[in-house]
Amino acid sequence: MGKISNEARQQYFERIKEYKHTAEAILQREKSLLKVIAGDQSGASYKYLALAEERLNMASYFLLQNALSVTLLGVKNEAFLNDARKSCYQSVIYLEEVVSSHIDLPFSEYSDFLESIEGVSDENRYRLARKLGFTIQSVVDAFGRNSKWRWSFVELEGRYAAVAKNLVNFKTFIAGLDPQVEGYQARMGMLELIIYLLSQSADRYREKYELSTLRIDDFKRAISFLAALRRIYVVLGEAEKSEEVKKKMEVWKAKMDADEKNQAQQRKRKG
Numbered sequence: 001m002g003k004i005s006n007e008a009r010q011q012y013f014e015r016i017k018e019y020k021h022t023a024e025a026i027l028q029r030e031k032s033l034l035k036v037i038a039g040d041q042s043g044a045s046y047k048y049l050a051l052a053e054e055r056l057n058m059a060s061y062f063l064l065q066n067a068l069s070v071t072l073l074g075v076k077n078e079a080f081l082n083d084a085r086k087s088c089y090q091s092v093i094y095l096e097e098v099v100s101s102h103i104d105l106p107f108s109e110y111s112d113f114l115e116s117i118e119g120v121s122d123e124n125r126y127r128l129a130r131k132l133g134f135t136i137q138s139v140v141d142a143f144g145r146n147s148k149w150r151w152s153f154v155e156l157e158g159r160y161a162a163v164a165k166n167l168v169n170f171k172t173f174i175a176g177l178d179p180q181v182e183g184y185q186a187r188m189g190m191l192e193l194i195i196y197l198l199s200q201s202a203d204r205y206r207e208k209y210e211l212s213t214l215r216i217d218d219f220k221r222a223i224s225f226l227a228a229l230r231r232i233y234v235v236l237g238e239a240e241k242s243e244e245v246k247k248k249m250e251v252w253k254a255k256m257d258a259d260e261k262n263q264a265q266q267r268k269r270k271g
Helices: 006-039 044-073 078-099 107-115 122-143 152-166 170-176 184-213 216-236 239-270
Strands: none
Touching: 006 044, 044 078, 044 122, 078 107, 078 122, 078 152, 107 152, 107 170, 122 152, 122 184, 152 184, 152 216, 170 184, 170 216, 184 216, 216 239
């Protein structure tokens, strides 16, 4: 990499001033709203949704500052990328406050969470889920394929998949899967997104297990995402797809049980 000129450096700092100021303003609004929630829980779920979206806005400004660094200085700014990554995590955490972080539960067991945001339209839920996914993917792409955060992103993407699913009230959702019902396109889009995310997270956790950690917990989590996917197919009446996922779960569980037994035997021999 060549030497960065003073002119390029000055141009860079001038250009990022506005973005830094905007990100700082978002952070101040966040602190103020958290104080309001601490003092009054009424409408807290709606406030957490607003905070989740604000965190995605903040991440976008960190990404812009990194993009300027790449364009004007020729280098990634790891600090801005890390701030963007943390903002994505915080956005997910706020959503977990609203709809829980459960991967696979009967829909009736988290319906109370959904009642607290029943005023949010299906279109807005879909828009927020897509915005979160786009922002996470932008951060992943900006870090690059060989980032040290490669396997950490599996967790972030998995938590995203869980909250996206949990944003949906499947007790009322199915009735809305009629082209004649207003909001049909958003509901279909959300359903397709959730199915994709659950399947992806199952595969990614399995990959993480095989290529990185060999931790049984990662394998169990992969199977949990398959279980959540199967639950949706059952509700949809998709018997063939439900059976396919069930068979995949059985194969994975057999492999996991065998691996767990082998790991226990290895520990015993060493100990």
